[in-house]
Amino acid sequence: MDKIIILPVILPLIAGLVFILLRSYIKVQRILSVVTLVAVMITSIFMMVHINQHGILTMQLGNWQAPFGIGIVADMFSTLLVLTTSIVAICCVIFAFKTIEKEREEHYFYALFLFLISGVIGSFLTGDLFNLYVFFEVLLLASYVLVTLGGKKVQLREAMKYVIINILSSILFLVGIAYMYSITGTLSFAHISVRIAEAGQDGFITTVAILFLLVFAVKAGLFLFYWLPGSYSVPPTAVSAVFAALLTKVGIYAIIRMFTLIFYHEPEITHVFIGVLAALTMILGGIGAIGYWEIEKILTYNVVIGTGFILAGLAAFTHNGLLGATYYLIHDMIIKALIFLIGGVIVYLTGTNNLKEMSGLIRTHPYLGWMFFIAALSLIGIPPLSGFIGKVFITRGTFEADLFWLGIIGLLASLLILYSIMKVFMNAFWGETLLSEEEEYGSTKGVMVAISILTFITIALGIGPEFIQPYVDTAVEALMNPQLYIDAVFGGNDIP
Amino acid sequence: MFDTLMILSLTILTVAILLNLFRLVRGPSNADRVQALDAIGINLISGIAIFSVFLHTHAFFELILLIGILSFIGTIAFARFIERGYAIERKR
Amino acid sequence: MSASAEVIAGIFIFVGTIISLISAIGLVRLPDVYTRSHAGSKSSTLGVLSVLVGTLLYFVISEGYFSIRLILGIVFVFLTAPVAAHVICRAAYRSNVPLTETSAEDQLKDYFEQQSKEVNE
Amino acid sequence: MPFQILVNILLAFLWIFFQDNWSFLTFLEGYIIGIFILLFTRRFFKAPFYLLFVYAAFKLVYVFVRELISSAITVIRQVLRPKINITPGIFRIDTDLKGDVEITLLSLLICLTPGSVVMEVTPDDKSLYVHAMDIPDSKNSVLKSQKIFERAIKDVTRKYV
Amino acid sequence: METLVAIVIGILFTIGTYLILSNQMLRIILGLSILSHAVNLMIITMGGLKQGGPPLLAENTTRFTDPVPQALILTAIVINFAVTAFLLVLSYRTYKMHGTDNMDELRGNRHG
Amino acid sequence: MKPNDVILHTVTKLASVIIFAFSIHLFMAGHHQPGGGFIGGLTTTAGIILLFLAFDIETIRKNLPIDYKMLAALGVLISVLTGVGGLVLGEAFLEQMFDYIDVPLFGNVELATAVLFDIGVAFAVIGTSVSIILSISEDDL
Amino acid sequence: MSFLHFIVLMPFLATILIPFLYKKWGHRIHTGWFVVFVPLTIFISLLLYLPEISNGNFIATSMPWIPSLGINLDIYLDGLALMFALIISGIGVLVVIYSIFYMSKEREALHNFYIYLLLFMGAMLGLVISDNVLALYTVWELTSISSFLLIAYWYERKKSRAGALKAMLITVFGGLMMLAGLIMLAMISDTYSIREMIASVNVIQDSYLFIPAMILLLLGAFTKSAQFPFSIWLPDAMEAPTPISAYLHSATMVKAGIYLVARMTPIFGGHSLWFWLVAGIGLLTLLYGSLRAVRQTDLKALLAFSTISQLGLIMSLLGVGSAAYYFSGGEQQELYALALFAALFHLFNHSTFKGALFMVVGIIDLESGTRDIRRLGGLMAIMPVTFTIAVIGSLSMAGLPPFNGFLSKEMFFTGMLQAAEVNMFTLEGFTILFPIIAWVASVFTFIYCFILLFKPFFGSLRLDQLPKKKVREAPLGMLVPPSILAILVVVIFFLPNVLSDSLLKPALLSIGPFTSLNEIPFEITAWHGWNTEIYMTIGVIVVGLLLFFMVKNWNSILRIYPDNLSLNSLYNSGIEKMESSSSSFTNFYMTGSIRHYIMYILIAFVGILATAVISLDSVSFNLNFKANVSIYDVSILAAMVVAAFMTLLTKNRITAIVSLGAVGYLMVMVYVIFRAPDLALTQMVVETATTVLFLLCFYHLPKFGKRIEKLPFKLTNFLVAISVGLTFTVLTLIATNHKLYHSISSYFENAYELAGAKNIVNAILVDFRGFDTMMEIAVLLIAGLGVFTLIKLRSKDGDNNETK
Numbered sequence A: 001m002d003k004i005i006i007l008p009v010i011l012p013l014i015a016g017l018v019f020i021l022l023r024s025y026i027k028v029q030r031i032l033s034v035v036t037l038v039a040v041m042i043t044s045i046f047m048m049v050h051i052n053q054h055g056i057l058t059m060q061l062g063n064w065q066a067p068f069g070i071g072i073v074a075d076m077f078s079t080l081l082v083l084t085t086s087i088v089a090i091c092c093v094i095f096a097f098k099t100i101e102k103e104r105e106e107h108y109f110y111a112l113f114l115f116l117i118s119g120v121i122g123s124f125l126t127g128d129l130f131n132l133y134v135f136f137e138v139l140l141l142a143s144y145v146l147v148t149l150g151g152k153k154v155q156l157r158e159a160m161k162y163v164i165i166n167i168l169s170s171i172l173f174l175v176g177i178a179y180m181y182s183i184t185g186t187l188s189f190a191h192i193s194v195r196i197a198e199a200g201q202d203g204f205i206t207t208v209a210i211l212f213l214l215v216f217a218v219k220a221g222l223f224l225f226y227w228l229p230g231s232y233s234v235p236p237t238a239v240s241a242v243f244a245a246l247l248t249k250v251g252i253y254a255i256i257r258m259f260t261l262i263f264y265h266e267p268e269i270t271h272v273f274i275g276v277l278a279a280l281t282m283i284l285g286g287i288g289a290i291g292y293w294e295i296e297k298i299l300t301y302n303v304v305i306g307t308g309f310i311l312a313g314l315a316a317f318t319h320n321g322l323l324g325a326t327y328y329l330i331h332d333m334i335i336k337a338l339i340f341l342i343g344g345v346i347v348y349l350t351g352t353n354n355l356k357e358m359s360g361l362i363r364t365h366p367y368l369g370w371m372f373f374i375a376a377l378s379l380i381g382i383p384p385l386s387g388f389i390g391k392v393f394i395t396r397g398t399f400e401a402d403l404f405w406l407g408i409i410g411l412l413a414s415l416l417i418l419y420s421i422m423k424v425f426m427n428a429f430w431g432e433t434l435l436s437e438e439e440e441y442g443s444t445k446g447v448m449v450a451i452s453i454l455t456f457i458t459i460a461l462g463i464g465p466e467f468i469q470p471y472v473d474t475a476v477e478a479l480m481n482p483q484l485y486i487d488a489v490f491g492g493n494d495i496p
Numbered sequence B: 001m002f003d004t005l006m007i008l009s010l011t012i013l014t015v016a017i018l019l020n021l022f023r024l025v026r027g028p029s030n031a032d033r034v035q036a037l038d039a040i041g042i043n044l045i046s047g048i049a050i051f052s053v054f055l056h057t058h059a060f061f062e063l064i065l066l067i068g069i070l071s072f073i074g075t076i077a078f079a080r081f082i083e084r085g086y087a088i089e090r091k092r
Numbered sequence C: 001m002s003a004s005a006e007v008i009a010g011i012f013i014f015v016g017t018i019i020s021l022i023s024a025i026g027l028v029r030l031p032d033v034y035t036r037s038h039a040g041s042k043s044s045t046l047g048v049l050s051v052l053v054g055t056l057l058y059f060v061i062s063e064g065y066f067s068i069r070l071i072l073g074i075v076f077v078f079l080t081a082p083v084a085a086h087v088i089c090r091a092a093y094r095s096n097v098p099l100t101e102t103s104a105e106d107q108l109k110d111y112f113e114q115q116s117k118e119v120n121e
Numbered sequence D: 001m002p003f004q005i006l007v008n009i010l011l012a013f014l015w016i017f018f019q020d021n022w023s024f025l026t027f028l029e030g031y032i033i034g035i036f037i038l039l040f041t042r043r044f045f046k047a048p049f050y051l052l053f054v055y056a057a058f059k060l061v062y063v064f065v066r067e068l069i070s071s072a073i074t075v076i077r078q079v080l081r082p083k084i085n086i087t088p089g090i091f092r093i094d095t096d097l098k099g100d101v102e103i104t105l106l107s108l109l110i111c112l113t114p115g116s117v118v119m120e121v122t123p124d125d126k127s128l129y130v131h132a133m134d135i136p137d138s139k140n141s142v143l144k145s146q147k148i149f150e151r152a153i154k155d156v157t158r159k160y161v
Numbered sequence E: 001m002e003t004l005v006a007i008v009i010g011i012l013f014t015i016g017t018y019l020i021l022s023n024q025m026l027r028i029i030l031g032l033s034i035l036s037h038a039v040n041l042m043i044i045t046m047g048g049l050k051q052g053g054p055p056l057l058a059e060n061t062t063r064f065t066d067p068v069p070q071a072l073i074l075t076a077i078v079i080n081f082a083v084t085a086f087l088l089v090l091s092y093r094t095y096k097m098h099g100t101d102n103m104d105e106l107r108g109n110r111h112g
Numbered sequence F: 001m002k003p004n005d006v007i008l009h010t011v012t013k014l015a016s017v018i019i020f021a022f023s024i025h026l027f028m029a030g031h032h033q034p035g036g037g038f039i040g041g042l043t044t045t046a047g048i049i050l051l052f053l054a055f056d057i058e059t060i061r062k063n064l065p066i067d068y069k070m071l072a073a074l075g076v077l078i079s080v081l082t083g084v085g086g087l088v089l090g091e092a093f094l095e096q097m098f099d100y101i102d103v104p105l106f107g108n109v110e111l112a113t114a115v116l117f118d119i120g121v122a123f124a125v126i127g128t129s130v131s132i133i134l135s136i137s138e139d140d141l
Numbered sequence G: 001m002s003f004l005h006f007i008v009l010m011p012f013l014a015t016i017l018i019p020f021l022y023k024k025w026g027h028r029i030h031t032g033w034f035v036v037f038v039p040l041t042i043f044i045s046l047l048l049y050l051p052e053i054s055n056g057n058f059i060a061t062s063m064p065w066i067p068s069l070g071i072n073l074d075i076y077l078d079g080l081a082l083m084f085a086l087i088i089s090g091i092g093v094l095v096v097i098y099s100i101f102y103m104s105k106e107r108e109a110l111h112n113f114y115i116y117l118l119l120f121m122g123a124m125l126g127l128v129i130s131d132n133v134l135a136l137y138t139v140w141e142l143t144s145i146s147s148f149l150l151i152a153y154w155y156e157r158k159k160s161r162a163g164a165l166k167a168m169l170i171t172v173f174g175g176l177m178m179l180a181g182l183i184m185l186a187m188i189s190d191t192y193s194i195r196e197m198i199a200s201v202n203v204i205q206d207s208y209l210f211i212p213a214m215i216l217l218l219l220g221a222f223t224k225s226a227q228f229p230f231s232i233w234l235p236d237a238m239e240a241p242t243p244i245s246a247y248l249h250s251a252t253m254v255k256a257g258i259y260l261v262a263r264m265t266p267i268f269g270g271h272s273l274w275f276w277l278v279a280g281i282g283l284l285t286l287l288y289g290s291l292r293a294v295r296q297t298d299l300k301a302l303l304a305f306s307t308i309s310q311l312g313l314i315m316s317l318l319g320v321g322s323a324a325y326y327f328s329g330g331e332q333q334e335l336y337a338l339a340l341f342a343a344l345f346h347l348f349n350h351s352t353f354k355g356a357l358f359m360v361v362g363i364i365d366l367e368s369g370t371r372d373i374r375r376l377g378g379l380m381a382i383m384p385v386t387f388t389i390a391v392i393g394s395l396s397m398a399g400l401p402p403f404n405g406f407l408s409k410e411m412f413f414t415g416m417l418q419a420a421e422v423n424m425f426t427l428e429g430f431t432i433l434f435p436i437i438a439w440v441a442s443v444f445t446f447i448y449c450f451i452l453l454f455k456p457f458f459g460s461l462r463l464d465q466l467p468k469k470k471v472r473e474a475p476l477g478m479l480v481p482p483s484i485l486a487i488l489v490v491v492i493f494f495l496p497n498v499l500s501d502s503l504l505k506p507a508l509l510s511i512g513p514f515t516s517l518n519e520i521p522f523e524i525t526a527w528h529g530w531n532t533e534i535y536m537t538i539g540v541i542v543v544g545l546l547l548f549f550m551v552k553n554w555n556s557i558l559r560i561y562p563d564n565l566s567l568n569s570l571y572n573s574g575i576e577k578m579e580s581s582s583s584s585f586t587n588f589y590m591t592g593s594i595r596h597y598i599m600y601i602l603i604a605f606v607g608i609l610a611t612a613v614i615s616l617d618s619v620s621f622n623l624n625f626k627a628n629v630s631i632y633d634v635s636i637l638a639a640m641v642v643a644a645f646m647t648l649l650t651k652n653r654i655t656a657i658v659s660l661g662a663v664g665y666l667m668v669m670v671y672v673i674f675r676a677p678d679l680a681l682t683q684m685v686v687e688t689a690t691t692v693l694f695l696l697c698f699y700h701l702p703k704f705g706k707r708i709e710k711l712p713f714k715l716t717n718f719l720v721a722i723s724v725g726l727t728f729t730v731l732t733l734i735a736t737n738h739k740l741y742h743s744i745s746s747y748f749e750n751a752y753e754l755a756g757a758k759n760i761v762n763a764i765l766v767d768f769r770g771f772d773t774m775m776e777i778a779v780l781l782i783a784g785l786g787v788f789t790l791i792k793l794r795s796k797d798g799d800n801n802e803t804k
């Protein structure tokens, strides 16, 4: 059973490789990509069930005992993210069938897409600091190519910035790894954790912790998000939806992983600092979101707000805070994909990105409109949709940690989300209908499946969190108790 | 004694590389730079050979040939580039 | 055994580096790219060959280790250095890098002019 | 000639089997013994004894090295002068060598002659344009050694093949 | 040794940073490359410098330098090469499409 | 006037043979000496590029008809599949196996799946680097 | 799931059916006829619980939602809940009937209308019977959303959309604050159940979160109930169809805030801040609403402000009544509890007369085509029934007998007079203002009630002023619902204690300091003798009538207050300013300039790291320059630094590239001196390849330095660069001196036994950490694909810019 935990990483990878060999067989690629992702989804469900019964799943690659080899560690938190990733990926790839031009498909779109997913999942599952860097690079490279795929002027321009910033942050990531290696002489998360716990998290280690925080902050769009709005708005919808849903989450995941497993000894410094950054992120993101009239910008700044909100849960560093963060993380992946997909369809239908130039779509596209509305409510955290539980428990967590300002800012941020997202709804869907269906620049044919699935999920997650609650609880329990992770990695072996 | 000689040799070589660097920087033509680069490559080979003796290791013998190869390829590439404006020809 | 290795290798290596230094000086001092190519290609080639031979002998004598890799390296440098010089000079000439003012004659220029005349006709 | 080399190598391996000692030195022993065997049996082969070719090749290499050293010394002398006093220039030499290998070898050798670099080969492979570092000095020595080179090359490429 | 290298790393960081704050594409990329070198230098420094022979068991030595940083740098070098190759071609294409290599002219209509 | 590349071509033929031999050496030696799949692959690439430089793309393509992107993908695939091999045999992913067997003529020879893995690496490196160079060259750079 | 759950869920379930019904029969039978059964059933079912509740009992039942988190659909039906539930469902029935005649089945998308309405109804029912605060919050927000949808029912109209958004923003804001407050309460009391919270009221009152939770909850209540200054959304909400205004914005939704305050009174009552906030804001709202109402020319707007005012009245009573909790028993407690009782009574009354009045206005609007009182007049003759209802409604609102408004108004005065006696809280002198404000507000209430009654119905009918040429009495169906309410208004006046015993007292039991019904002493009587209250009422009538007839003479005084300073225009300009300033703020730092972004990131890194390392007192290292260093080390490193500087200083692209190459090749040497053969090999090849790529990509670009960089530009760059360099030097120095453990690498020295390899680095790469390598070549492959696609897949949008 342990063996299957590598599948979510390598299945998409293998599929992508096969796609390169099958370059001209687009139909086969389409089918295979869905099949692969469904397989990943099923695997992760199996993993979840298994973890809940038997504890954290690990696999030491090459059978080299920890900490010498690279370990793949699937705790519940990771696995939940893997599952969500696979679902989001399935929806986005289905969406891509109808919306990605043939040219892009022939230029390895599906391969790149699956490489991206493989990188994301790998980042969630790896138990090794340097391997995390490698997976970051996998997903980043794939994202670079996906951003530029198509070669439009604006794509190239924004890709330049995106790539440069990410290279810079990868360099700083390596700096962190170097320091970490100097201090602890090891790379496995679990082993680092053990060694730091043993030696005590002194001032310099805390400094290095903050270095890692800042590195991941760039990736997550936590406070250092400046690169994000531009690059998320240029690729095709299916891609920007995946970006919005997954890429920042990897950074968030890394922050949560490091600050629950390794740097958990000085929360008054590190976690409060995370809280400050989270608050600033929500404020800046919120201000950004309400100021604009372009759909893509509004949605992108919402990604930023989401990041801040999730990390507010980590800043709290209580059981409830992390519970909320986990729920909200899952929710945010789903909902960002959904809202970006719908946003893309709106732009596609109206031929414009500017809200002032569109109106009254609800008459011609009622389902789209109501799904947008539901998505919007979910984004705001209105119950009983998926954002609610996360919102409540993150807020409760911050209160428990006496970070009232953070909790209140989080709630006020959802007001800004409300304003920005309702602006989209009211301008795009309400008002006089400008275009008849024949005059529209595109149609919703074939794209509603993905959107409907995601809408269904956001509703289902909101109404039925009880079904995943045991899993989320297991996840949070492990996050709050690093020893579980460490024991799973080292098994019964001695820790050098 | 021998070690001192090796260090002396290395120092001389370093001076040589610095002089080549001067030419590399100074130009004035790109051909000059390629020339300097080629010479640096050659000097690097010497340097690594000396290090191998000095450190008493075979570990860097591969590097010697490799530098030779790359230096050659690099020189050819740059020279072609200077000559034609492109390095690799599509079709004759 | 080791002492003789050190003596022989030391001589070869030291001479080699001196030659390299001189060729580097040449590279700095000589007036144009063509004259510099003489220093660059030949002197430094000799220098590196001397060092490599010294190294080879050092390991042969001290350890009985006869390195094919080093031999191959020597051969390769020997083979390619003149080509490099040739290609660089040709490129320089074809990209119109002028000869130094003290140059006496330039038959190639005449040849090129004649060739382009033929093409034009 | 290739056939002879092959036989020689086979003999070397045979020697290793006899000695039951897998090492480079044993191989070398076997190879040298093989040379002698081939020398004795050379009349059975139609081609001239291949070591003659090897000899010619070595001679060529010797010429190479000699030229290299002398050319280097010439250059070094110039470089180390307090004031460099040279009159460089480009001149043409014609050759009767044929084929890529011969032309190449000649060019390489010329490149290694004191103070001269081949700049161009005419498309008909008949003439080489050579840059000399110091025309009065180099031009004559190039023209002189051209003949030696051409013979040495022909020895390798034509005589013993 | 470590002190010296640390200072060199600092200098490389300074130069690299100065370069990436430039407006020209090329200088930015050059800066990133210098930063990468600095980081690789940093990683190898963290394993301890010159504390044994090359990590080859065939060599006659009992102490080896730390092989792990070397392996890490190898991976990092390759990845960095991949990224740089992509970035270079990207910048070339960007230059071609936009007709400028000045990043200041590539701001776009604000960040959209 | 088109230059006469006779010198270059002749030396290139010889040099590239040396380079290819060397790259195979680097690859094979990698397990015990400096080298390995990556560096071996890159050296092979160097050889191929030398050919491209001295000759031209079409000529080399005719003589070495390889789709380098596919080669790269195949390489990665081989590496992944050696990993999967361990998995299929009930071991961990990427479990490498090695053994020493006696082969007549070659004596005691080490067989390691790591070599297979490394072949994948080499293919990937060759495929990628050559296809990068080719892509760029086929543009009007 | 209990029957009560079913009742609450019924409206939601019905929403699923509506589209089908509408599609199937919508064009023949008005959809409202199906819908009306929902509130009717609910109303009747609830009535079944009345006897039980009237006896002072309650019904609690639960249905799991997220039981493992303690979040369930707990229902708690007590007096307060039942009273609200009956109002909601009862008026719901009337409104639906009314809407059947108001909303045209030909022109309107009725399925949407009724879905929203049912959603709202369900939410509202859920709100009042929910015991779980998170479930309460759920439906609380749902009321905001359904209200949003209803206000914007005519979404083509700009005003509808703006009104809807405003209402949603304000009420959701309040909801969020309320959520924060509820979470605090839940945290303190460790339960999500309101009942359990009330049970552990001592713990809550001792908590330092008591005051924050109170304020947050009040924010929720005040926004929802349109208390000053959050009242601005309510007038704009009048864009909704009139049945909706009648239902949501008079009888139900706005009372959610009242409900919350009432519900929370057992927790917060007795605290001075609660008293001052609730009563004070309530009075302020009362005054503000009545003053603003007088000025309105739109009938619905007038009603809106009157609603604000009346809600303020109820709120102030709840505030004063909360003082009852200050006492433990006794006459004082009783007197204050009377205010609570009055609040509940007036709340009920208000639902009746205000509902009726809205329907009246709807009739006027529909039949005459306008709601503008400057154009209306003389409708009394044409619309006798409507007029009668209007008389009953407005006089009740004005507080005149024989209508229920009179009774509760009298009790209101009693309460306020009682408040003036308050001496247990600080600032006692101010309480004297309570009755004064109450009286002044009542005067204005009287005036606007008369305006409402006189302007449309008296005077002369000027048909030319009206959009509709033919003005008629409304159809019977439209008259029945308001008539029922009007009858109630009268009936309650005469039989107040029926209502009191069956509903008000059980409700008071829920919120007041009583443990059983028997303890509640209040009897409602129309006549108390000549007490202060009756003099106040007479004063109201006299002064009110005077002012009403002289309205032209003083009305302009109210207009002195400039419109653009009003809360509403503050909101409007605030929203605009917020948008423009936030976009200009964001544009200020989101410049699109990569240099700026890098600058932010680096400054953040350096600033934060430097602060961290200094403030955490961890700068410690020993500078040992000499150990282990030889001359060639220094030369190589120096050469590298020089080459790097060359890269920086040169103006020539090629020189820069080549200098970078030199740095790379010197790295090869560095790897050699640091005993890293594999690295040296790899670096060698990679550096060459990189340099070649650099040259290929940048050879044709023009020379550097066309644009001269200004000094400030250079200086900033220099400063940032220096600080980055310095920071990482120091950090690296610390790191090298901060090795706490031996590296794991000694394990790998057994590579030959473990992995059969003598090259340890290679063993790590292909075996120990083979996974890294596997993904690394994947990275390489992706980069290769990227280069390929960049060159091969081109967009046409840049053709004109392709520069050769």
Ligand code: NA
Binding pocket: A355, A356, A357, A358, A359, A426, A427, A428, A431
């Ligand atoms: Na619009």
Ligand code: NA
Binding pocket: D071, D109, D110, D111, D112, D113, D114, D115, D116, D117
């Ligand atoms: Na010569």
